[in-house]
Amino acid sequence: MLEVKEMSQGETLALLLRGKLGHLGCSRDGHPYVVPMNYAYDAECLYFFTTEGTKTEYMAANHEVCFQVEEIADATRWSSVMALGRAERVTKPEETERAMRLIVERNPDLTPALNETKIGAWKRLNHIAIYRVRPHSIHGRKTA
Amino acid sequence: MIERMSKEESHALLGSQRLARLGCVAEGEPYVVPINYVFDDGCALSHSLPGRKINAMRESPRVCLQVDEVADQLHWKSVLAFGTFEEVSSPDERARAFNLLLSLFPRLTPVESRIAEDAAAPPPIVYRIRIDRVTGIREG
Numbered sequence: 001m002l003e004v005k006e007m008s009q010g011e012t013l014a015l016l017l018r019g020k021l022g023h024l025g026c027s028r029d030g031h032p033y034v035v036p037m038n039y040a041y042d043a044e045c046l047y048f049f050t051t052e053g054t055k056t057e058y059m060a061a062n063h064e065v066c067f068q069v070e071e072i073a074d075a076t077r078w079s080s081v082m083a084l085g086r087a088e089r090v091t092k093p094e095e096t097e098r099a100m101r102l103i104v105e106r107n108p109d110l111t112p113a114l115n116e117t118k119i120g121a122w123k124r125l126n127h128i129a130i131y132r133v134r135p136h137s138i139h140g141r142k143t144a
Numbered sequence: 145m146i147e148r149m150s151k152e153e154s155h156a157l158l159g160s161q162r163l164a165r166l167g168c169v170a171e172g173e174p175y176v177v178p179i180n181y182v183f184d185d186g187c188a189l190s191h192s193l194p195g196r197k198i199n200a201m202r203e204s205p206r207v208c209l210q211v212d213e214v215a216d217q218l219h220w221k222s223v224l225a226f227g228t229f230e231e232v233s234s235p236d237e238r239a240r241a242f243n244l245l246l247s248l249f250p251r252l253t254p255v256e257s258r259i260a261e262d263a264a265a266p267p268p269i270v271y272r273i274r275i276d277r278v279t280g281i282r283e284g
Binding site (some may be wrong): 031034038068070075078107109 | 174175177204206209224
């Protein structure tokens with residue numbers, strides 16, 4: 001028997017703090033778009049970065065995003081959290097630095113890739129877009 | 145180096161996986177949930193109890209499925225399949241789809257267990273996502 005129940009606020013927060021890879025959902029004109037995304041959460045905001053492209057276009061057209069993070073052992077043992085909020089672009093230098101530091105601390109393996117991206121692009125921040133989402137709603141479900 | 149995956153490679157990943165994140169649009173906003181599915185004849189088949197995602201897809205049938213295989217942060221594949229939600233309602237098709245899903249996920253989902261426990265439980269919805277476009281990227 002598999003029973004699914006709502007997670008408590010403490011459980012959803014803990015899962016978001018533990019996680020480092022989630023799925024960002026955007027939508028535009030009724031068309032959804034979902035991509036895996038490394039992130040960091042500081043208990044207030046989620047931070048992630050991406051290069052300019054489809055995602056940034058979607059988020060420019062519709063700021064509302066859904067960030068989903070899961071822990072799945074198998075089909076009968078899982079939990080999944082969804083954080084809904086507006087994706088805001090982080091542009092101030094001290095904020096971008098803090099956001100990048102948080103993301104890289106949470107995802108140390110990203111560093112080689114990040115260093116590659118840094119060449120040329122890092123200084124011209126317009127190639128990398130950093131976002132912050134302050135969720136207005138967080139909820140989760142898990143198997144009992 | 146991030147590279148594009150061929151259509152064949154993308155379809156192969158869709159066919160080999162059982163877990164996807166379903167992206168749909170609920171009241172104009174994106175909504176993402178993990179689902180179990182099986183890839184069958186160009187469609188992803190799944191089932192669900194009535195609820196927010198089913199309402200969202202009935203309202204706005206354009207959806208996407210994101211499927212990945214992640215070894216680590218520098219070795220991964222991710223496929224995004226776009227398609228249209230269709231409810232499977234004819235009894236024959238429902239039975240076939242249900243059997244296929246149950247054969248792959250014998251203990252899966254609250255659907256069967258709740259039904260077993262509660263005769264008044266709502267009937268599960270069987271649906272397919274008819275996939276019309278697939279993109280994939282990989283690293284490593």
